[in-house]
Amino acid sequence: MSVDWTPPSRPEWLNSFLAESSSMDVPAMVSLDAAELIATAVRRRGLSDFGVDDWREPFALLTKALEEEADLHLWGRLMARTELLNALDQRLQIEAAFAAHPEIQDEVIDRPIVITGLPRSGTSILHEILAQDQRLMPPSSWELLYPAPPPEAATYRHDPRIARAHHLFTQYARVAPTFAAMHEMGAWVPNECAVAFKIAFRSGHTPGSSYIPSYASWLFAADMAPAYRYYRRILQLLQWRNPRMRWLLKSPDHQPYLPTLLEVFPDAQVVLTHRDPLRAQASVTNMIGTLYWMRSDRGFDAAGFESLLDPKWTAGRLNQIIDWIEQGVLPREQLIDVHYSDLMTDPIKTVAALYQRLAIEWPVEARQAAARYLGSKPKGKFGAHVYQTDESNAVRAYFERYQQYFSVPSEEDSE
Secondary structure: OOOOOOOOOOOHHHHHHHHHHOOOOHHHHOOOOHHHHHHHHHHHHOOOOOOOHHHHHHHHHHHHHHHHOOOEOHHHHHHHHHHHHHHHHHHHHHHHHHHHOHHHHHOOOOOOEEEEEOOOOOHHHHHHHHOOOOOEEOOEHHHHHOOOOOOOHHHHHHOOHHHHHHHHHHHHHHHOHHHHHOOOOOOOOEOOHHHHHHHHOOOOOHHHOOOOHHHHHHHHHOOOHHHHHHHHHHHHHHHHOOOOOEEEEEOHHHHHHHHHHHHHOOOOEEEEEEOOHHHHOOOOHHHHHHHHHHHEOOOOOHHHHHOOOOHHHHHHHHHHHHHHHHOOOOOHHHEEEEEHHHHHHOHHHHHHHHHHHHOOOOOHHHHHHHHHHHHHOOOOOOOOOOOOOOOOHHHHHHOHHHHHHOOOOOOOOOO
């Protein structure tokens, strides 16, 4: 992998904004103090119940890390403060809704389909193909950002939060125009569960947007059950007045926490995408570096970041799934394997086989919609990514157990 990274050019408006703020006391102007943020959220909403207190420790660690480690410029602090206040505000509104309507707790999250796998192993394209089936509902970006107050079926398509969420999600590309080519953003784009986990302050997306190593270290070893429990609460709220037939969820971040996921969602059907790990371990340095650059002038340690993509760590994560299966921790009948090579070669045939494993019919209209969707995608959108991988026998050996167990073929070095 290459460890060279050059920050993208900033738009002139942002350069001017940051230049004007260079002589200002930025931390005093935009507070990230935990107590002040909580007090502000309480004052603005007129509520004080944030729910179970398991969010307070990560919130305190996160705000401290943002203050002491991230070296945020003024725009970065504004982005961070907006996100933190929104998470606090959402907790207040979620708890208020449950207090006023305790029947929401009776909402059943029935057999959610959860897609997970290594990044670039086909999770996104599979999620988007299945989302063409109107019976399978992925949460959209806007409702993961603003789940409360609960969406109403009658106003779901023109809720006023949609425009606000769309502006914030597309803001990434206005701050760093090169980001538009890396990741599609928008209010109606189906999004990952990790977005909702931010409301529990236990999301893998958070250390991916700012340099906060102390928080990242804590999160890596943290119990993720509070995040999954609160996510279930959010899904109950989302479907209460806007019923869903079946949730379609997705995030690569689920992979290390599958026992916790099934503890909270015991009837979930988990779709595991599999790809040659040497290919799936495509470098995400450019995306992470760009996200950091949106918020800070701090030099991005590309070499240090890529050292985290240690093949031994990745192999250990994959082998852990095998151990869980063999130990009976993960019920094999609830796990469905989908191979990236099959998905790329014949997506319609592969998805048809998946529907059979899910024991549900694939309606003709959903199949046709999937075909139209695939036909509208530019060639290489999901498969082409130019990068270098270490093809040495020693590195390949780390993944031998995983590839044999799940029958994952090695890919030729053709990208």
